[in-house]
Amino acid sequence: MLQVLLNGAVLGAVYALIALGLTMVFSIMRVVNFAHGQMYMLGAFVVYYIYGQFGWSFWVALPAAALVLALVGVLFNRFFFQPVLATSAREENSMLMAVGTALLLENLALTLFGEKQRGVPSVVDGAFILGDVAEGGAVLPYPNALVALLAVLAIVALLLFVQYTRPGRALRAVAQDKEAARLQGVDVKATTTLGFAIGAALAGVAGGLLVTVYGVNSGVGTNISTKAFIMVMVGGAGVTSGAIVGGVLLGFAEAIGYDLLPGSVTYLLIFVAMIVFLVFKPNGLFGKPWG
Amino acid sequence: MQPPQPHRPAMPAPQRRDAVVVTVFMAALLVLPLVLGPSRYMLSVLMNCAGLSLVAFGVWITFSIGRINICQAGFALIGGYAMAILLSRWGVNFWLALPLAALVAGIAGGLIGAFILKLKGIYFAMLTICLTEAIRLAFLNGGDFTQGSHGITGLPQPFAGDSALPMYYLAVGLLALGLLVTWRVHYSRLGRIFRAMRLNEDLAESFGTHVWRYRVLAFSIACGLGGLGGAYFAVFTQSVYPQSFTVEHSIYYMLFCFLGGLEFVSGALLGAFALTILFELLSQFQQFQTLIYGVLMIVVILLLPNGLMSIGMRNEGNKP
Numbered sequence: 001m002l003q004v005l006l007n008g009a010v011l012g013a014v015y016a017l018i019a020l021g022l023t024m025v026f027s028i029m030r031v032v033n034f035a036h037g038q039m040y041m042l043g044a045f046v047v048y049y050i051y052g053q054f055g056w057s058f059w060v061a062l063p064a065a066a067l068v069l070a071l072v073g074v075l076f077n078r079f080f081f082q083p084v085l086a087t088s089a090r091e092e093n094s095m096l097m098a099v100g101t102a103l104l105l106e107n108l109a110l111t112l113f114g115e116k117q118r119g120v121p122s123v124v125d126g127a128f129i130l131g132d133v134a135e136g137g138a139v140l141p142y143p144n145a146l147v148a149l150l151a152v153l154a155i156v157a158l159l160l161f162v163q164y165t166r167p168g169r170a171l172r173a174v175a176q177d178k179e180a181a182r183l184q185g186v187d188v189k190a191t192t193t194l195g196f197a198i199g200a201a202l203a204g205v206a207g208g209l210l211v212t213v214y215g216v217n218s219g220v221g222t223n224i225s226t227k228a229f230i231m232v233m234v235g236g237a238g239v240t241s242g243a244i245v246g247g248v249l250l251g252f253a254e255a256i257g258y259d260l261l262p263g264s265v266t267y268l269l270i271f272v273a274m275i276v277f278l279v280f281k282p283n284g285l286f287g288k289p290w291g
Numbered sequence: 292m293q294p295p296q297p298h299r300p301a302m303p304a305p306q307r308r309d310a311v312v313v314t315v316f317m318a319a320l321l322v323l324p325l326v327l328g329p330s331r332y333m334l335s336v337l338m339n340c341a342g343l344s345l346v347a348f349g350v351w352i353t354f355s356i357g358r359i360n361i362c363q364a365g366f367a368l369i370g371g372y373a374m375a376i377l378l379s380r381w382g383v384n385f386w387l388a389l390p391l392a393a394l395v396a397g398i399a400g401g402l403i404g405a406f407i408l409k410l411k412g413i414y415f416a417m418l419t420i421c422l423t424e425a426i427r428l429a430f431l432n433g434g435d436f437t438q439g440s441h442g443i444t445g446l447p448q449p450f451a452g453d454s455a456l457p458m459y460y461l462a463v464g465l466l467a468l469g470l471l472v473t474w475r476v477h478y479s480r481l482g483r484i485f486r487a488m489r490l491n492e493d494l495a496e497s498f499g500t501h502v503w504r505y506r507v508l509a510f511s512i513a514c515g516l517g518g519l520g521g522a523y524f525a526v527f528t529q530s531v532y533p534q535s536f537t538v539e540h541s542i543y544y545m546l547f548c549f550l551g552g553l554e555f556v557s558g559a560l561l562g563a564f565a566l567t568i569l570f571e572l573l574s575q576f577q578q579f580q581t582l583i584y585g586v587l588m589i590v591v592i593l594l595l596p597n598g599l600m601s602i603g604m605r606n607e608g609n610k611p
Contacts, residue, residue: 097589106585
């Protein structure tokens, strides 16, 4: 059981990072970024090429993934989402734009990188052995521990950024009330762009971290997006704490489920549990009624 | 002296445009095989278009109550499996199995909708994605009953002989039925209630509309149409698998509605035909097909936010 809990904790930390990115874009722009999973996939490919193929350091590859995805986020925001949000009153249009960008990224990746599953060498070798493995102990490989540690660090850094810096406070202000933020002198357009860039970068970092453990392929995006939706809905759309709690909950549910059941049954049960949960708590654990 | 004639208001411009497009479209579908000859390939493309439009009508109806439906593929899957089980396991007559399959999907939609339709906006949209996946996984893990990933194959064809024409006219007939249902729903008192609910549910409720009941009704009709489309595809391809209808398919149905135009019944029809035929024309560039879908989706939203049917009409923004 200790092993299952450890696996759950590692997954939960990275899932929380994925959900944070999605919830950030939603809270600031009221756009569900369907391409979040594809951004995760791109981040994984950046690390795969820089670290796995060109042989540069992982510590160069990971920030590069964040930067590349932040740039993708800025471009998407500037050329796709801002024009739609400016001209269309329909919520559906921005959502469909997000679906279009997801299809675009996924198929670009498919064309450029093919369908093959790709992995990278371990960043660190070895494992923590906790107790006697044969008698309920657990093994925590160093790469998994590193991934969890970096994910937690990224989450803490983001929380400190939005809590204590000026642009971070502007992000929170825009998320709460755009008009009031504008009246207080916040550059809403620049802040929105920053929010989208950070959301995309978080997806890229998560992809860059998990590629070291699970590898990557071009088709992983939809799966990751669906997981991100579950986490965000359970926690409450647009709520930071909700995304973290949703991520951790899904991580543990997945680890425990995979230990007891076949993978697809686990996900069937997770979906059913989530649907039943939302029937009683339509705005998630900490969410507001966005409508 | 003649008694005064009851005053009939002229058809509003969007409805007139809708009526013209639907009439021309259906007439063209009826005579095309007679003009172009019974080319099996051409007929199969048109049959595919007709089936896809039928499923897309359901998405369109859900839009009309202000919900974004990304689970239509799940209900097409329910209809497809219901048809396959009724035909191949229980030996039910084809003409009875077809409406039964639609009914099963409609009832399933109503039962699920009764719980999930209180969710709105992005919550509902995200939930419907998960619902499609949940339905697919349920069929995948259905054991002998659904035959897991192998699906159910070798379904009997309803018509004997080599000609594809009877199947083609069945597709056109089902499409006409779907159009009739959607038309009746949209251009009637029911449609006005749906549009009122889309604009402001609370207001509609305060004027005495039983919002919950109409939401469930709309969703049941939508899922029933999806189920009918799924049943048709199960017979058309003589098989149904858990992968026959996925989230990606649901997204395509949405794109059909958007491309055609959400204010027009014929929007889903036009969108499905235009995109499916375009997809077919691009089949030689198979690796770029879905990439083009993505690009097209972005271009449509940026340049044609009200869809093909709105070209040349005064932009009425968000008016229902």
